[in-house]
Amino acid sequence: MSALAEMLQGEVARAAAETLLTVENVSLTFGGVRALSDISFDIRKGEIRAIIGPNGAGKTSMLNCINGFYHPRSGRITFKGKTRQRMRPYEAASQGIARTFQNVALFKGMTTLDNILTGRTLKMNRNFFWQLLRHGPAMREEIEHRIYCEDIIDFLEIEHIRKTPVGKLPYGLQKRVELGRALAMQPDLLLLDEPMAGMNLEEKEDMCRFILDVNRHFRTTIALIEHDMGVVMDISDRVVVLEYGHKIADGTPDEVKADQRVIDAYLGVSH
Amino acid sequence: MFYREAGQFKTTYASDMAVLPILQDRIGLAVILLIGFVGIPLLGGNFFLQTVMIPFLVFSLAAIGLNILTGYTGLLSLGSGAFMGVGAYACYKLTTIYPGVNIVIWIVASGFFAAAIGVVFGLPSLRIKGFYLIVATLAAQFFLQWSFVRIPWLYNYNASGAIEVPQRLFAGIPLTGANATPVTRYLVLLGIVTFLTWIASNLVHGRIGRSWMAVRDMDIAAELMGIRLLPAKLLAFAVSSFYCGVAGACMMFLWYGGGEANDAFNINQSFTILFMVIIGGLGSLIGSFLGAAFISILPTALKFGVPALGIAIPGTVAEHATYILLGALIIFFLIVEPHGLARLWQIGKQKLRMWPFPY
Structure with missing residues (x-):
């Protein structure tokens, strides 16, 4: 029993030591x-x-x-051991970086299912001529990806809105669909830009659970921006703090919480 | 009451992903095809086929083309008239250079020439959007229209300065030229339109259609999903121009039979097709047909229908009244349903599912 626990711990430690993405200067x-x-x-x-x-x-x-929309003036970003200078967003996507947006950026005219299926675009290989027919291999591929997307729909508990155009959905569900669309890409690194902005407590709790489940279940590395300190300190392993474009702290939630500069700049003191 | 999906259980993803998942829709389509292929040729007279059905089918094809570009990919274009012209002239050149090849093959092949030209004029679409893209496609419209008049090679140095459609046989029956009957032309045209609509439906329901709609709805997010914007937009331009090109070739060879070729592909034609797409419904194949029916059949119906009702009005008055009525109807439909006739059709189907109960 203890041997197994040790082995598991060793596994965890090794996994933790491996760096996925490095941002340098x-x-x-x-x-x-x-x-x-x-x-x-x-x-x-x-x-x-x-x-x-x-x-x-x-x-x-x-x-x-990180995902290629902006090109840094200087410095290096290394992802999965590959350093890059300038890169287009679709290259970042094909390397395995997915992301959600601060203000929901769904494809409003399409259904939930189509939105999530769009996340599978990079995994679909059948060429234009098979697409013209939409039979045989093209259809088999569609169904294969549909099954994968149904798993995500099941995981995020959005079965009932599968065929609803996303423009008609309430905000909380839209955020969830956006997470689903990013998950459909099977990313190695998932960037979440304020996944809980504008949500009520219950929706936030749901979203936290989804984020933790994604992390454990799909073993996806997650980088998230969030303003709800309770959430951030609870679910994240390490926190980096920025102020006016400078990094002022980096460490575990407890270290960051105790840092005087972070308290001055952002957290404040409770009176 | 009779139009319901109740009891139609989907047990496979394939049946759930069918284009027409409801049985009644499939029956409806079969009935429409039966009427189109059998009923109308038997019952409709030559006049009906020539002035109503053939223009309707030609415009439907062009509207599907523009709808792929504007409705599905969100790229505005006013060049569709010119791309139709490219198809017509390409078909004319092909069939005069290689007269032995079946004309139907050349009609479809001429779409590829339009597609190539469309891609060239689609290149600016990566950088410019919306109204500015309209201006860029206007350049295509004016330049191509100029070429049709100024490059005599395109019309084989004819004295008339226009396409003179030669007679071509299809399975031993004259299909183009003066001797072709409207029934033959109509049936071949209907075959082409049915086949190309099926292809378009396959495209827009699959990966490519999704990537087009993604580019339309949120191009930044689309790029992040790994959709490369320029290839996706150029593909939309190519497919759209292909459809317009085939429509142009059909227009010249199966409808007009030559004559006023220079005028047929002017800016008014581009506007007409854009109106069809807007009124029919952006991003809907059935909308393309409804819009084409509305804009191409209505003037004819008003022109010949009003006198048929026994209201005697002079020809010129009828002509102007048609314009006024058409304009008023366009405004009426856009106020009632800005998303076009296709949305009205959807609402109608939804109502039919409930009928006879209010909800």
Whole structure:
């Protein structure tokens, strides 16, 4: 029993030690505005990494750099051992980086199912001529991916809205569909930009559960931006804190909570 | 009451993913096809086929083309008239250079020429969107229309300066030219339209259709899903222009039979097709047919229908009244349902499911 536990622990430790993504000295400027200056941190395989900070600290800019929307002025980003300079978002997607957006960016005219199926685009290989027929191999491929998407729908408990156009859904469900669409990509790294913004307590609890389940069940590494400190401190393994484009702290939730600079810049003191 | 999916259980994903999952819809489609292929040729006179059905089918094909571009991919275009022209002239050149090849093959093949031209004029779509893209496609419209008039090679140096459709046989029966009967032309055209509609339906329901709609709804997120924007948009331009090109070739060879070819592909034609797509419903294949029916059949119906009712009005008055009525009806439908006739059709079906109960 203890041998098994030791072995498992060793497994966990080894997995934790492996670095999935490294950000080294990344700087990003828009004209005269320095959005990010000299940011370095890493994301280990299998962890939940939170990025926090006051508004305008550069959290979303950081995610945009990671998945290729912005090209950093200087610095290096290494993902799965591959360092890159400039990269288009679809290249990031094909390397296994998926993301959700702060303001929901679903395909509003399409149904929930079609949205999630769109996440499988990169995994579909049948060429244009099979697509013209939509029979034989093309249809078999569709069904194969449909089964995968049905698992996600089942996992996120959104079976009842499968065929509803997402534009008609309430906000909380839209956020969930967006998570499903990102999951359909089978990402190695999942970036969540404020997954709980504008949700009530119950919806937040649901979302937390989904995030933890995704992390454990699919073994997906997650980097998330969130303003709800209770949530961040509870679910994340390590936290990096940004302020005005600078990194001011990096560590476990307890370390970060105790850091005087973080308290001054962001957390504040309860009176 | 009779239109319900109750009791029709889907036990496989294939049956759930069918284009027409409800049995009644499939029966309806079969009935429509039966009427189209058998009923109308038997019962409709030559006049009906020539002035109502053939224009309707040609415009339906062009509207499907523009709908793929504007409705599914969200790229506005005013070049569809010119792309139809490319198809017509390509078909003319092909059939005069290689007269031995079956004309139906050339009609479909001419779509590929339109597709190639469409891709060239679609290149700016990566950088510019919306109204600005309209202006870019206007360039295609004006440039191509200019070419049709100014490059005599395109119309084989005819004295008339236009396409003169030669006689071509299809299975031993004249299909184009002066001797072709409307019934033959109608049946071949219906065959082409049915086949291409089936292809379009396959495309928009699969991976490619989803990637087009993703680009339309949220291009940033689409790129993040691994959809490359330029290839997706260019493919939409190619497929759209292919449909417009085939429609243009059909228009010239199976409807007009030559004559006023230069005028047929002007900016008005592009506008007409855009109106069909907007009124029919953006992003809907059935909307393309409804829009084409509305815009192409209604003027004819008003022109010949009103005198048939016994209301004697002079020809010119009838002509102008048609414009006024058509304009008023367009405004009426856009106010009642901005999403087009296809949405009205959807609502109607929804109501029919409940009928005779209110909810």
